[in-house]
Amino acid sequence: MFLTVLAHQAESAGREVIAVNPAGTSRTCARCGHSARENRVTQAGFACTACGHTAPADVNAAINILRAGLALRQAAEAA
Numbered sequence: 001m002f003l004t005v006l007a008h009q010a011e012s013a014g015r016e017v018i019a020v021n022p023a024g025t026s027r028t029c030a031r032c033g034h035s036a037r038e039n040r041v042t043q044a045g046f047a048c049t050a051c052g053h054t055a056p057a058d059v060n061a062a063i064n065i066l067r068a069g070l071a072l073r074q075a076a077e078a079a
């Protein structure tokens, strides 16, 4: 229901909505792809134990979600 309303709103604004599976996006490093629970130093903070990348946790997750959405769109276009 929420996605239906959101999709209509986005369409009328000339935007696109792509539903993304959020699993792992909050604990995966947006720089190197390392995924570990230990990457979440706090609720708000992200610090990759593999490459040292640090960012606000929401920003790191948003980059992963954007990347996943763009990959889905690219796959849909290629099909």
Ligand SMILES: [Zn+2]
Residues within 6 Å of the ligand: 029, 030, 031, 032, 033, 034, 048, 049, 050, 051, 052, 053
């Ligand atoms: Zn990393």
